[in-house]
Amino acid sequence: MNKKKLDLRIHSYELKKAFTSPVILTLIAVFLAFNLSLIYSHIYVKDDLKILNKLVDRFGYVIDADMENDFQKYYSTQLGEMNELTERKSGTAYTYAGDFFEYDNYKRYVHQQPELYSPAELDFIHELRVIEMYYFKIQEIDNTYNKLDLMLIAEDEIGKYGLSGQAAETVRKNYAKLTERLDTLIQNGEHKNLFYSGPHYQMHTLLFKTLLRALLFQIMILVVLITGYISKYEFEHRTHLLAYSTKRGRKLAVDKLLVSIVASGIVTTILVGLTFAAYFIIYDYSRLWHVPISSFFNAEYKLPYISWWNMSFLTFLLCSVALVYACQLLFSAVTFVLSTFIRNSYYIFAGFAILFGLILLLPSVVPFDSNAVLLSVYTPFNLVLNPQNRFMEGGAFGTSKYYEIITIAAWSLLLLTLCWLSIKRFMKQNIN
Amino acid sequence: MRIISHEIRKVFNLKMVALLLFISAIMYQLFISFYFEHFPNGRPALDDYRISVQMQKDYGTHMDEEEFQHFQQRYKDQIVEVEHYLQSHKGFVDAGVTTYEDFRNMPFDSELGALRSKEYNEPGSNPFYELQVRENLIKSYEHKETDKLLTYMKPIKEEQAARIKQVVENEGVTAIFPYIVFENYKSLITYVSVLVVLSVSFIISPMFIMDRKNHVIDLQYTAKIGRKMFRKKIAAAMVAAFLIITAQLICFFLLYSANHVSMFFNSNINSVFNYGAFWYDLTFLQYIVLTVVALYALGMIVTLFTLFISSLAPNYITIIGAQVPLLYIVLGVLFDVMIGDSINIRYSQYTQPLAYLGLIAAAATLVAVKWKRERLADI
Numbered sequence: 120m121n122k123k124k125l126d127l128r129i130h131s132y133e134l135k136k137a138f139t140s141p142v143i144l145t146l147i148a149v150f151l152a153f154n155l156s157l158i159y160s161h162i163y164v165k166d167d168l169k170i171l172n173k174l175v176d177r178f179g180y181v182i183d184a185d186m187e188n189d190f191q192k193y194y195s196t197q198l199g200e201m202n203e204l205t206e207r208k209s210g211t212a213y214t215y216a217g218d219f220f221e222y223d224n225y226k227r228y229v230h231q232q233p234e235l236y237s238p239a240e241l242d243f244i245h246e247l248r249v250i251e252m253y254y255f256k257i258q259e260i261d262n263t264y265n266k267l268d269l270m271l272i273a274e275d276e277i278g279k280y281g282l283s284g285q286a287a288e289t290v291r292k293n294y295a296k297l298t299e300r301l302d303t304l305i306q307n308g309e310h311k312n313l314f315y316s317g318p319h320y321q322m323h324t325l326l327f328k329t330l331l332r333a334l335l336f337q338i339m340i341l342v343v344l345i346t347g348y349i350s351k352y353e354f355e356h357r358t359h360l361l362a363y364s365t366k367r368g369r370k371l372a373v374d375k376l377l378v379s380i381v382a383s384g385i386v387t388t389i390l391v392g393l394t395f396a397a398y399f400i401i402y403d404y405s406r407l408w409h410v411p412i413s414s415f416f417n418a419e420y421k422l423p424y425i426s427w428w429n430m431s432f433l434t435f436l437l438c439s440v441a442l443v444y445a446c447q448l449l450f451s452a453v454t455f456v457l458s459t460f461i462r463n464s465y466y467i468f469a470g471f472a473i474l475f476g477l478i479l480l481l482p483s484v485v486p487f488d489s490n491a492v493l494l495s496v497y498t499p500f501n502l503v504l505n506p507q508n509r510f511m512e513g514g515a516f517g518t519s520k521y522y523e524i525i526t527i528a529a530w531s532l533l534l535l536t537l538c539w540l541s542i543k544r545f546m547k548q549n550i551n
Numbered sequence: 552m553r554i555i556s557h558e559i560r561k562v563f564n565l566k567m568v569a570l571l572l573f574i575s576a577i578m579y580q581l582f583i584s585f586y587f588e589h590f591p592n593g594r595p596a597l598d599d600y601r602i603s604v605q606m607q608k609d610y611g612t613h614m615d616e617e618e619f620q621h622f623q624q625r626y627k628d629q630i631v632e633v634e635h636y637l638q639s640h641k642g643f644v645d646a647g648v649t650t651y652e653d654f655r656n657m658p659f660d661s662e663l664g665a666l667r668s669k670e671y672n673e674p675g676s677n678p679f680y681e682l683q684v685r686e687n688l689i690k691s692y693e694h695k696e697t698d699k700l701l702t703y704m705k706p707i708k709e710e711q712a713a714r715i716k717q718v719v720e721n722e723g724v725t726a727i728f729p730y731i732v733f734e735n736y737k738s739l740i741t742y743v744s745v746l747v748v749l750s751v752s753f754i755i756s757p758m759f760i761m762d763r764k765n766h767v768i769d770l771q772y773t774a775k776i777g778r779k780m781f782r783k784k785i786a787a788a789m790v791a792a793f794l795i796i797t798a799q800l801i802c803f804f805l806l807y808s809a810n811h812v813s814m815f816f817n818s819n820i821n822s823v824f825n826y827g828a829f830w831y832d833l834t835f836l837q838y839i840v841l842t843v844v845a846l847y848a849l850g851m852i853v854t855l856f857t858l859f860i861s862s863l864a865p866n867y868i869t870i871i872g873a874q875v876p877l878l879y880i881v882l883g884v885l886f887d888v889m890i891g892d893s894i895n896i897r898y899s900q901y902t903q904p905l906a907y908l909g910l911i912a913a914a915a916t917l918v919a920v921k922w923k924r925e926r927l928a929d930i
Contacts, residue, residue: 140868140869141869142864142868142869142872143872145872146872146875146876149876153879340875344868344871344872345868347867347868348867355866355867463867464866464867464868465756465870465871466566468867468871469570469574469753472574473570473573473574473577476577476578476580477577479581480577480580480581483580
């Protein structure tokens, strides 16, 4: 058998170890079920989302003078239609569609007279209320962005964590850079695009915080289990004396590392792929792929999302997924390095958990007046904590233009070196 | 007995204990220490705590109508003091702020706002914060019924409404028991429970698999006593879990004693100064005992489930993998019901006992079935 073929066979056997293990498959199924339940728990917004899709079909998502004009006309005709309807039914007219849903009014005309309006008519009024919400939010955009002062946010953040000296200066510098970016963002009109209303539906939180963070942790658990399992398989099945004493033997460590990384990739693909497929089948984003992530409508809290680059929703999503892959590969490498020092896969898992905890504790032991405290969060462990704030403003510790890229690059280099050293060490290690 | 003590010694081997201590220390730093270091957390929580302690000293566990009059009088006296202060302070007089009312209504976005926040940022005993707290306390006392109702989502269930009515009519509602003390304890016991459950599961998990890996089982089961090993191991695991829980609770309560809340031990937790209503009229101390008992029960349940998994799993990843959904259910889904908010009327009165009975029954059945099979198992 030639060398290449042998390598391939070894790899496929190693891979089989991971994926024929019932626990890995069961866990994947359990995690998927859990993610589906997370997605499903938000299902009540589904019908409301359709209303925006209709609006986008009619006007497009870009908000400019023409669009505002058309939208305004459309809104007033609809409002007129609604008032015609309500006048006919109950002799009342409303200034806003929302007034119809005022507690007393709704009780009087809907609860107490269920026959008065048909479900279709109520749907129409509800739809108009949603349209009205978008209409009035458009009017708020300029005002909101004119009032935005990121330097105030910077001071808030500095105060919140009690930063001082160098660290505070760096935060200010980062926010000053973000202010420049905000100006470009406004010039580009990235904020003036329709998107599912953030405060009402919280789709960004659902997708990038709830779901993506769950995914990141699930995949982390699987990756550590798989890597620990593959790399300690021979020791735990008492085949190590045989396997590692052959001519090819010690090089198996390299194969195991490669296979662990491939397995991590496969697990990530399965979980992310199926979860996101379900998400996007249930919630229709087909018209909104190219809306910038920094759209005013996406904002859920006081401060809108401000991304460092002009990213569409799709780009942001893909970048986030890329980040998931990167993190998981790094975790796989971390586990591999741990596994050359620890004999037992149970302790490897505990070791990984302890390392995670220690790294989260890192900022609390660094003085809060040096840049070191900001640097202490440049780890893949920190990256998985707030996936909703990646590539954008994300508080004192998360707002730096190249935070994600530097973290991934630096840790890749570090772990590559460590893996190489571990393998070298393993080549000469006593295996008995 | 000798076998059990050997088994226990095996559980507490040096490596595992060292790791457990390490994990506990990290969890303590990450999640628990905050509630010790920041109690009371900021202002006016600090003032609330101080005033409540004073109230407890003055009025005992309850505050009756007469004492309430006294408390209101104290509030009015303090306003007079504050107004004297305002009238003698040049900055305020220039701004035309001479009454407490004016002070409260000072706009935020102005130079006046700065003046005002300067007053608020005074360290130590601060009459402005204290007045705010007293006002809230008085309001809570006056609005007993509505306050209790407001905690719950509408529409409120019949038995909940009945219980709230009962609580409000009971003397216990006038108990002096600040919510910050309750919330602080609830957060602490919740994290301590997480730590306890994780510790127990971490220590107990390798119990069977270690033997299987070392092929000790083949040896044991050919001996007369061999099959009974299963039961001895269960006993050993229960004792070990009991020791871990006790050790961690002792550490916790030693640390907790530094929070200085013992003066409220005899106050009814259904107090109007605490949020929510509870199915039983417990004092704070009784509530603490209840959570501790619940935690022991939960620890034993987790021990039994973990043992069951450990006795079946062929390797470590299976144990950890199977533990993930189990711990998620225990820690993520059931926790509120089982420990912190167990007797809150948010849940039906029988939720907690049923949850425990159900889990104990499930765990016991699994272990019993396994034991039955064990006696006949082929090795």
